[in-house]
Amino acid sequence: MKEAQQITGADTLGHVGAAYKGTLSLPNLGRLGLSNLRKEAIPGIPNAPHPLAYYGKMIEISAGKDSMDGHWEMMGLKPLSTFPQGFPQAIIDQIAEFSGRKVVVNQPYSGTDVIHDYGERQMDTGELIVYTSGDSVMQIAAHEDVIPVEELYKICRFARTMLNGPDYQVGRVIARPYIGPDKDHFIRTANRRDFTLEPSSPTVIDQLHQAGYTTIEIGKTNDIFSGHGFTKTYHNESNMDGMDHVDEVMKQNFTGFCFTNLVDFDTMYGHRRDPQGFGQALIDFDRRLGKVLHNLKNNDLLIVTADHGNDPGFRGTDHTRENVPLLVYSPSMQKSGPLGTRPTFADFGATVLDNFSLARGEYGTSFLEQLV
Incomplete structure (x- = not known):
């Protein structure tokens, strides 16, 4: 190695x-x-x-x-596996098809910055904010009033099935729900859930x-x-x-x-x-x-x-x-x-x-x- x-x-x-x-x-x-x-x-x-x-x-x-x-x-x-350039488009397309929602971002991003920069758009469009970091992780963020927490969990469970190998082994898929009226007041909630790789x-x-x-x-x-x-x-x-x-x-x-x-x-x-x-x-x-x-x-x-x-x-x-x-x-x-x-x-x-x-x-x- x-x-x-x-x-x-x-x-x-x-x-x-x-x-x-x-x-x-x-x-x-x-x-x-x-x-x-x-x-x-x-x-x-x-x-x-x-x-x-x-x-x-x-x-x-x-x-x-x-x-x-x-x-x-x-x-x-x-x-x-890590994804410094974002996830392969084929994976993003499958998430979009399964959820019936478009996906935005798909690149490394700070979790607090990404909801500040894209959270209001997500509230308007109902899109999924998908991002990663330098670690082996896919994070999916959505406003709780736009995408209910259980729906977000369901989407994350689906994403988990595509990242178990052999081509891509991602350590965690993390649901990142947030609340708040606008970008200056968004707060990530305790409803975060990690879906880990066996x-x-x-x-x-x-x-x-x-x-x-x-x-x-x-x-x-x-x-x-x-x-x-x-x-x-x-x-x-x-x-x-x-x-x-x-x-x-x-x-x-x-x-x-x-x-x-x-x-x-x-x-x-x-x-x-x-x-x-x-x-x-x-x-x-x-x-x-x-x-x-x-x-x-x-x-x-x-x-x-x-x-x-x-x-x-x-x-x-x-x-x-x-x-x-x-x-x-x-x-x-x-x-x-x-x-x-x-x-x-x-x-x-x-x-x-x-x-x-x-x-x-x-x-x-x-x-x-x-x-x-």
């Missing part, structure tokens, strides 16, 4: 640290080696002379840069589950994999609610894999370009991470990473393509050190399989043997 290009100037951790003017305090992430994986330390977080963990970075191969692309690559699935082949999670290991999900990971392979799931209301679930799971006696996603960094602060809020969320997480480190058993393996970047100090509101941090620790380790820059997120999943002595898939190389 060919490496996708990173976004020049994006630096989530660096910009958050700079916003705090050197006062960002993350003692637990710091002692694991968070700043050691960079050429320059994060402002406020010095390099650890003797880091607790192995540390490195991972490069995303997938062309998209959202949660689904990141998680699927981690768990060994092939990259999804995993195209067995994932790392499926392999663990089929081998008899417990597989636990905390956060939105269950939705990303359409419920495949998990023994037990926990829905998070917030990052701290998610960490409460982590504490609960760590009290349980099981052999297997717990996959946790904390979404507030992304939805609450990254997209809203709020570096102060992002930094406080990191501080709160770091505090809870201290309890996790204290409660790890000798045979536990902790991997801290991310599924994409979302630099709150960067332009725009979209995800930012960046190499993600990788911190790996177990109380049984006798040493620590660099893991380098891993060529794909799939190295994470390959390492998880290797940890349980299961055969690795097509993508990814395990770094388990480097952990001593």
Whole structure:
């Protein structure tokens, strides 16, 4: 697989640290080696002379840069299709024929900008606003007073059937209803619904589950994999609610894999370009991470990473393509050190399989043997 290009100037951790003017305090992430994986330390977080963990970075191969692309690559699935020039006309024509409505836009667009620019037209004509982004997604927007929500869902379900492969595999078809009287007052509503692609082949999670290991999900990971392979799931209301679930799971006696996603960094602060809020969320997480480190058993393996970047100090509101941090620790380790820059997120999943002595898939190389 060919490496996708990173976004020049994006630096989530660096910009958050700079916003705090050197006062960002993350003692637990710091002692694991968070700043050691960079050429320059994060402002406020010095390099650890003797880091607790192995540390490195991972490069995303997938062309998209959202949660689904990141998680699927981690768990060994092939990259999804993206449409930087818009969707093929044949697909657009079929949506128009099925819905009885014309389609406008069909190009990458900001979700808030597209309803500002085309929402009044959509109210007048009843057309469908179809757009995409740099990620593997089709979004269909319509005013709720013009196209009822259930009708929009029906159209999205049809679109989903055309994007399941083999020619085009799109991660999500998203219904984007909005309300309001005019372009200056349009609001996207909570009636958004995601119609996700079923995993195209067995994932790392499926392999663990089929081998008899417990597989636990905390956060939105269950939705990303359409419920495949998990023994037990926990829905998070917030990052701290998610960490409460982590504490609960760590009290349980099981052999297997717990996959946790904390979404507030992304939805609450990254997209809203709020570096102060992002930094406080990191501080709160770091505090809870201290309890996790204290409660790890000798045979536990902790991997801290991310599924994409979302630099709150960067332009725009979209995800930012960046190499993600990788911190790996177990109380049984006798040493620590660099893991380098891993060529794909799939190295994470390959390492998880290797940890349980299961055969690795097509993508990814395990770094388990480097952990001593």
